[in-house]
Amino acid sequence: MKRKGTSTARPSLTRGRLIRLFRFLKLVEKGPQKREQIMKRLHLDIRGFYRDLEALRELKIPIEIGEDHRYALKGTLEEALSHLPFPDPQLTFSDVADLAQGSGPAHEKLRKQWEAMLGERGEKG
Numbered sequence: 001m002k003r004k005g006t007s008t009a010r011p012s013l014t015r016g017r018l019i020r021l022f023r024f025l026k027l028v029e030k031g032p033q034k035r036e037q038i039m040k041r042l043h044l045d046i047r048g049f050y051r052d053l054e055a056l057r058e059l060k061i062p063i064e065i066g067e068d069h070r071y072a073l074k075g076t077l078e079e080a081l082s083h084l085p086f087p088d089p090q091l092t093f094s095d096v097a098d099l100a101q102g103s104g105p106a107h108e109k110l111r112k113q114w115e116a117m118l119g120e121r122g123e124k125g
Contacts, residue, residue: 013055015087020044022084024052028063029077032070059083 013021020042027033027041039049053071056063061083062074073080091099100111 013085017052017055018085018087021052021056022081024056025061025073025077025080025084028071028073029080032066032068032072034070038071056080059085 023042024038027038035049039045042049042052044052053063061080063071064074065071096110096114100107100114
């Protein structure tokens with residue numbers, strides 16, 4: 001069977017998996033952890049562990065393994081979280097319109113998406 005090449009597409013990430021990836025990052029942020037420790041804390045089997053590790057790597061979140069066979073976050077948790085998508089908060093269009101009124105970078109990101117959806121006329125909610 002032919003192996004698939006590396007893809008630039010974002011891995012399929014459910015709400016539960018995103019939460020588990022966040023918890024994975026919190027664990028390895030505290031310091032290097034053995035695979036068995038991570039699996040036990042996150043209730044993962046070996047296959048799930050390696051799938052999550054691959055998902056983090058596909059998201060450009062560097063996890064390294066040391067000579068002592070412990071996994072550690074390379075860089076800061078803040079840097080890692082800037083690559084980890086947030087689970088869908090189920091916002092309404094009205095919620096997004098309200099949030100787009102803020103002045104921070106996240107507000108600006110929402111505002112650009114909002115404006116793109118409205119088209120060139122720049123209609124307001």
